[in-house]
Amino acid sequence: MEFLTYFADVFTVPAMLLLVGGTVGGLILGATPGLSPTMAVALLIPFTFQLEAVHGLILLGAAYTSTVAGGAVSAILLKIPGAPANIATTLDGHEMARRGQGARALQLAFLASLVGGLIGVALLIFLTPVLAEWALAFGPSQLFWLAILGVTIIGSLGTSSVVKGLLSGSIGLWLATVGFDDILGVQRFVFHSSLSGGISIVPALIGLFAIPQVIAMFAEGRRRSSIEAISVEKHPLSRAVRELLSKLRAVAIGTVSGSIIGLIPGIGGQIAGLVAYDQARKVSPDREKFGTGHSEGIIAAESANNAMVGPSLVPLLTLSIPGSPTAAVLLGGLLIHGIFPGTDLFDNHPDVAWPFINSMLIGQILMCVFGLYVASLAARVALVPKSVMAPIVLGLAVFGSYSVQHSMGDVYVMAALGTMMYFLERFGFSAAPLVLGLILGPIAESSFIQGSLIAEATVGPFAYFFGGALNILLVAIVVTSVGYSLYAELRSRRAARDAS
Amino acid sequence: MTALQPRLASGIILLVAVWVCWISFSQSPAEAFLFPRLISVAFVALAGWTFLRSLLERRIAEGGVTLDLVKSILPGVLVAGLYIFFAAKWLGFYTSSTIAFLVILSLHDPAPHDQVRTWARRLAITAAYLAVMYLLFSVVLKVFTPRGLFI
Numbered sequence: 001m002e003f004l005t006y007f008a009d010v011f012t013v014p015a016m017l018l019l020v021g022g023t024v025g026g027l028i029l030g031a032t033p034g035l036s037p038t039m040a041v042a043l044l045i046p047f048t049f050q051l052e053a054v055h056g057l058i059l060l061g062a063a064y065t066s067t068v069a070g071g072a073v074s075a076i077l078l079k080i081p082g083a084p085a086n087i088a089t090t091l092d093g094h095e096m097a098r099r100g101q102g103a104r105a106l107q108l109a110f111l112a113s114l115v116g117g118l119i120g121v122a123l124l125i126f127l128t129p130v131l132a133e134w135a136l137a138f139g140p141s142q143l144f145w146l147a148i149l150g151v152t153i154i155g156s157l158g159t160s161s162v163v164k165g166l167l168s169g170s171i172g173l174w175l176a177t178v179g180f181d182d183i184l185g186v187q188r189f190v191f192h193s194s195l196s197g198g199i200s201i202v203p204a205l206i207g208l209f210a211i212p213q214v215i216a217m218f219a220e221g222r223r224r225s226s227i228e229a230i231s232v233e234k235h236p237l238s239r240a241v242r243e244l245l246s247k248l249r250a251v252a253i254g255t256v257s258g259s260i261i262g263l264i265p266g267i268g269g270q271i272a273g274l275v276a277y278d279q280a281r282k283v284s285p286d287r288e289k290f291g292t293g294h295s296e297g298i299i300a301a302e303s304a305n306n307a308m309v310g311p312s313l314v315p316l317l318t319l320s321i322p323g324s325p326t327a328a329v330l331l332g333g334l335l336i337h338g339i340f341p342g343t344d345l346f347d348n349h350p351d352v353a354w355p356f357i358n359s360m361l362i363g364q365i366l367m368c369v370f371g372l373y374v375a376s377l378a379a380r381v382a383l384v385p386k387s388v389m390a391p392i393v394l395g396l397a398v399f400g401s402y403s404v405q406h407s408m409g410d411v412y413v414m415a416a417l418g419t420m421m422y423f424l425e426r427f428g429f430s431a432a433p434l435v436l437g438l439i440l441g442p443i444a445e446s447s448f449i450q451g452s453l454i455a456e457a458t459v460g461p462f463a464y465f466f467g468g469a470l471n472i473l474l475v476a477i478v479v480t481s482v483g484y485s486l487y488a489e490l491r492s493r494r495a496a497r498d499a500s
Numbered sequence: 501m502t503a504l505q506p507r508l509a510s511g512i513i514l515l516v517a518v519w520v521c522w523i524s525f526s527q528s529p530a531e532a533f534l535f536p537r538l539i540s541v542a543f544v545a546l547a548g549w550t551f552l553r554s555l556l557e558r559r560i561a562e563g564g565v566t567l568d569l570v571k572s573i574l575p576g577v578l579v580a581g582l583y584i585f586f587a588a589k590w591l592g593f594y595t596s597s598t599i600a601f602l603v604i605l606s607l608h609d610p611a612p613h614d615q616v617r618t619w620a621r622r623l624a625i626t627a628a629y630l631a632v633m634y635l636l637f638s639v640v641l642k643v644f645t646p647r648g649l650f651i
């Protein structure tokens with residue numbers, strides 16, 4: 001119950017202001033189609049430099065929580081999911097809005113998000129210290145395999161093509177080696193002076209997540225948007241609460257599915273809503289009503305999306321393995337404040353770790369309260385044309401990258417990586433494994449070097465890196481996740497070929 | 501997308517991977533390149549596999565880069581490139597950001613260019629953007645941005 005000791009730290013004026021600001025801003029950004037939660041959190045990182053580590057993380061955590069929920073606003077009122085996680089919400093939410101039940105749909109979405117989110121954060125509170133203790137048993141060889149596991153699992157499970165996912169991860173691992181070698185001080189792969197200090201994480205994160213979206217907005221040209229927001233009528237909140245309580249099966253399915261999916265590193269929340277929606281439909285006596293504006297669909301999808309948020313941070317805060325791309329960006333936010341996940345976080349920085357986790361609990365409540373009131377405003381902001389949004393995001397990316405080290409080199413790196421990522425995405429590559437490689441690369445390298453030195457003096461490299469139960473377990477998980485994903489991909493390709 | 505595009509893209513990645521591998525194994529001291537050697541082998545293997553698959557692939561996937569796509573992104577990318585790589589340092593951060601914002605906004609705004617009202621709206625949006633960026637970065641975050649001919 002250590003978390004209770006630090007509960008009061010969330011109720012300070014700066015922490016509450018950041019929580020409210022992060023929540024409202026996150027709801028609006030989450031509702032804006034084309035701005036993913038990952039990009040929103042990446043763009044916020046430069047603003048955390050001026051803040052204490054705990055306040056910076058509170059801001060990022062609030063934005064993470066509320067961008068996921070905010071995506072439901074545009075899904076319901078505009079029929080455009082704010083993020084891929086809200087695709088399932090669109091199916092029933094927009095139908096309800098079209099029938100003049102937009103307010104009811106929004107209330108149910110935010111209330112279901114609140115329930116799922118609170119249970120998800122409770123899991124985070126109770127599972128994290130246990131896993132962090134377990135992480136104490138990890139030496140250099142296990143840390144090396146953990147870093148490799150982080151890259152391979154997100155590369156194999158979180159992408160459409162396993163080989164391209166793994167290739168993206170290896171590009172990230174290579175980019176992490178650019179600059180000076182930590183032990184001998186030798187320059188590696190420095191083909192431009194901007195790279196002599198290596199590739200900074202924050203400009204890389206901003207470039208990889210924001211610039212492809214800016215270029216995608218450019219691609220829309222001078223097209224006039226024909227989308228209109230459906231206006232929100234008044235609906236008593238008490239009735240929505242009663243309706244939610246009468247649909248506990250959908251809440252339970254959403255919360256359990258979201259929590260389990262969040263705990264699995266690499267999968268992320270994108271499929272949580274769809275899995276929960278599918279399961280809720282299968283067991284519902286009203287299954288034929290799904291897709292026609294049925295409230296159970298929204299409840300299952302939205303409770304799952306937010307239930308995923310807390311558990312996705314469990315592997316991040318204990319083992320440095322992010323549960324979702326947004327969690328990977330949060331890992332970057334932790335590292336730039338000099339905080340390393342695992343036992344270090346809970347033993348040496350409990351004043352950072354626990355207020356951050358507690359703030360996510362309060363953030364869920366704020367998200368629900370503000371979500372219900374700013375939904376109409378958020379839907380209007382979501383209609384801001386791409387012609388305005390593209391230069392705003394570009395400007396934030398440039399200023400944000402520059403402000404990290406006051407270096408134009410960082411801005412060049414951000415632009416170059418972002419442009420490269422846009423074209424890579426056009427060919428089926430994805431940013432998440434590349435970012436993971438970039439973030440976990442230094443951990444993998446230092447563990448590998450330390451392990452090699454120990455191995456030389458003791459049992460030899462093979463026995464050191466492949467011996468012992470924990471190493472074998474980690475290698476087995478790496479091999480199984482890659483092997484299973486390859487098998488699943490081959491099977492779906494074969495099915496597609498047979499169908500055509 | 502034509503079958504050539506994924507081949508070209510994966511071919512370029514394979515060339516980069518081979519270059520990384522060659523540097524990793526040819527540079528000294530070897531200790532500094534131990535980890536790059538390890539990952540470059542995986543890099544080459546995965547890039548080689550992707551290239552081979554693109555050669556054998558008969559089904560043409562969606563995506564790729566079409567001429568229409570290039571035409572639509574080129575003006576914005578060019579303006580952004582000029583802004584980031586030249587104007588930001590030469591003109592100053594705020595001046596170049598304002599110009600870049602106005603140009604990109606005008607390039608993609610569907611409103612007709614020949615109306616005074618359109619330009620007044622664009623200028624107002626640009627001024628609001630400049631004010632918010634100045635407030636955020638210069639006043640709140642106290643970031644000292646590069647000065648060029650202007651600020």
